[in-house]
Amino acid sequence: MGLAGAPRPRTSSGLPRGHGPHHPRQLAAVPRGRATGAVRAGPGRLLHLVVCVEAAGLGLPAWLVLRAGGQPGAVAGALAATAVWCGIRAGRGRYALPLPGRPPGALTTPGDWLLLIGVLAVLWTVVDRSIDPAAAVMALVPGLLTASGTSWARGVHRSGRRRTVRRVLVVGEAEGVDRAVGLLTSRAGHGHLVVAALPVGTAPLACEVPVPGRLAPEPAGDDASTVLGAAFAHEADLALVVPGPRLTADRLRRLSWGLHDGGLELSVLAHLSETSADRVRPSSVAGLTLLHIAPPLRRGLQPVLKAAVDRAGAACGLVALAPLMLLIAVAVRLTSKGPVFHRQIRQGRHNRPFVMWKFRTMVVDAERRKARLAAVNENDGPMFKMRRDPRVTRLGRLLRRSSLDELPQLVNVLKGDMSLVGPRPPLPDEVSRYDERELRRLAVKPGLTGLWQVSGRSDLSWQETVSLDLWYVDNWSVAGDMGLMARTLRAVTDGRGAY
Template identity: 40%
Template sequence: MSQISSRLGAERITALGSYTTLQPAADRAANALRSQGRSYLRRLFATDLILVGTACALPAVANSGPGQNYYLLAGVLLAAAWMISLRSFKTHALGNVAVGMAEYKSLAYASLAMAGSLGVLIGLSGLGTLRIFLLLTLPVGLASLLSNRWAWRQWLARRRRSGYALSHVLIYGQPADVPFAVRQISGKSGPAYRVVGVLLDGSADEQAEQEIRAADPTLPLAYGGGSLEHQVQALGADAVIVAGPLAGGNEALQHLGWSLESSGTKLIVASSLVGVASRRVRTSPLDGMPLLHVDLAKFSGARYLLKRGFDVLFSAAALLALAPVFLVIAAVIKLEGPGKVFFLQERAGQDGRPFKMFKFRTMGPDAEAKLAQLRERNDGAGPLFKLKDDPRITRCGHWLRKHSLDELPQFLNVLRGEMSVVGPRPPLFTEVAAYEGHAHRRLLLKPGVTGLWQVSGRSNLDWKESVRLDLYYAENWTVLSDARIIWRTFRVMIKPDGAY
């Protein structure tokens, strides 16, 4: 058995030892876990088949005359081809469901491929009667499929609270790589993966242990790759996620795959290429060695002209629509006491250019004068200054901050071209002065009224995670990702998380 970290004490040793004595029960548990994922995929397939079949039957239902049998036969053939297309695009494969946008994209691509094929068939054969399938069946079917997957995700989210997951994974790798993998998979994968244990490839590492314990103090943790198969069986894992390179190099990874074949345990390799969206990565094979082609991040071009156009339209519409809200908030601020309605603060914009950022005033008029004596009570991460119970905040200010209403005037900055609707967090120059490493890259884009930082916990995030989110956004944003962040912002404003 592997060398168990002495710092975890007898409790962990006892826990791991109990897995060995209860091996038959662990085997049954592992089989049960595998059946969970298979059962979910069968349910997805069944509901997709029902929805596709229903959509393909619509033309036959709409045409009750002599040609009904023709539409019925065409509908059956189209439904079969559609299901084959869904399978070809791996819409029913673990790893492609229940997490991220990949599932929805696969459904859309499979359906668009079906639409393209049907369009070619109509053009070549001249069967204009099939156009109803193109104009009615495919749009209705795709909308139904997307809604169905969303509904299944809600079901999974409810089941996840009781420990349900489609795949239970053991994370294996070197101490330098595993803690990040544990944090990301435990916190971001939703019901797709549940981490049931960690195996470190190397000697005891106190810092790695502390970081893993901070992410999940309940995880069994052991050392030594030689005990991998035992740990997989003992913990009931149905997959092994390899985080980063192994000490033995590529050969060790190949041998690991061979050792897992007999148990049917899936092998998942987490790329050491982090902070890069999948759309920027292409794979090409080279005699058994997959090559990853990574597109470099770009910070200019047509996409940014489109982003600016959206910013102007959105901010102008928001300012017009919110004008009554502005009047109400301004009146409440004035009624509470003396002072200006708006607070202007100098922030660092794109490429570090200074600009005055607009906010509704949420503090007393002497807030800046009191700042120095409050710095020792800082609750913020890194160079950020935040106080959960800041005595300078007014009564209405607490409510405005909680629901992010104090930030609405920033649409004026967007209209003026100093900010964007979505972007990195606008920093103070005192924060910029404390930047280390690559943190300055967050200044490559205009700061945003909202962003990944706001919809992912805001002040609850540590400094490192806040920087990581801003850098990821700056290098990987898309129009679709901006739309998703805006939608999530509305939800966060209603149910605040980390706003103070």
């Protein structure tokens, strides 16, 4: 079982027996042509169909519109537009097989279409000015709609393929294997299932996964056959190699030859786990493979767009949710003594303090009671969390579970103290105990929602919370924020980790 294009693993019944615990069962290599043929058949036909549909979707309507409008050279104009369009799409990689984990941006097709308009405008000024520009633009609109449709269809197709679970064999030294297995098993939704591990050397593993054998500490001629035997025995369709001192570049290169000849796909874990794939661009210089890492978004159009989306979203939210917020305010006032709102000092971007607003969910003297409850704190970091906090009112539990208590923070977003999406806003006493790594959470504005909220909230450990926040700080984008806000609706409905 595996993704379309992955070679079908053999069952263990057809494998020769091994010769000891450190020599897993061996397997004869699978012919290279058979494996590569399985990889290319389906996606290749789909891409050819996409090219034909986009070419026809732009060329035919363009010819019909230009001809109906009495424009000269309708056929030549339509053919030229089609050729330029296909060239732009191919040159910008729209017809290439997508890289795993790197979906295209939401504005790629409109951007290509605008580039087409620009190129054709230059050709219009140089070659033939007899065609009406307005008619030409109208003739190209069906092409934009067709390309948008094919992009959407390809996205749906990729989503369906990603639902197939990949069976992964992790190869590397014990420490790296434990880390990789821990991350893959602690998070869901990535479509990778660890079925076994193959350590290098004799060091024991802390993770609880099957260990069908081990690689020798030094490079050996049977490295590839050992990995293939373990992979096929556990029906793995992907070998994930964690480089280390004993898995040198030369050993890894030779291992890749054997695995690819044997029909097993190979992935190499880069030591850039907190860097989004969108920020990494491979290049080749003097025979060296380099990974260029783009800096986090701090300047330019995207931060300006994020600020505009924050203010506009907060204003619209306050207007649309005003009746609900009024009902919550009345309920808070009638069900417990004390003010409707709870105001608290939090630390914002660059460690600047601000007053954060929430609906009150605790008793009035909650802060004084906190010191007595410090011994039963259920969080392993500077945050204070209790699953059954006695200070929370009955209505407060409902508000916290549904996250409705955080709606007044839209005022903070409108004022510019917070963002719609970002790390959790910390308390001053929490920040006073931060180390240098944790202080980086304050490089961006805190958010009303974020990775912490959609990934389990208070059920997460402190280090998991910090890791998620740091990932967001370095890799955020406006498109990613939109996705997180959509995921927030599901997280709020679920209510997991909200207390």
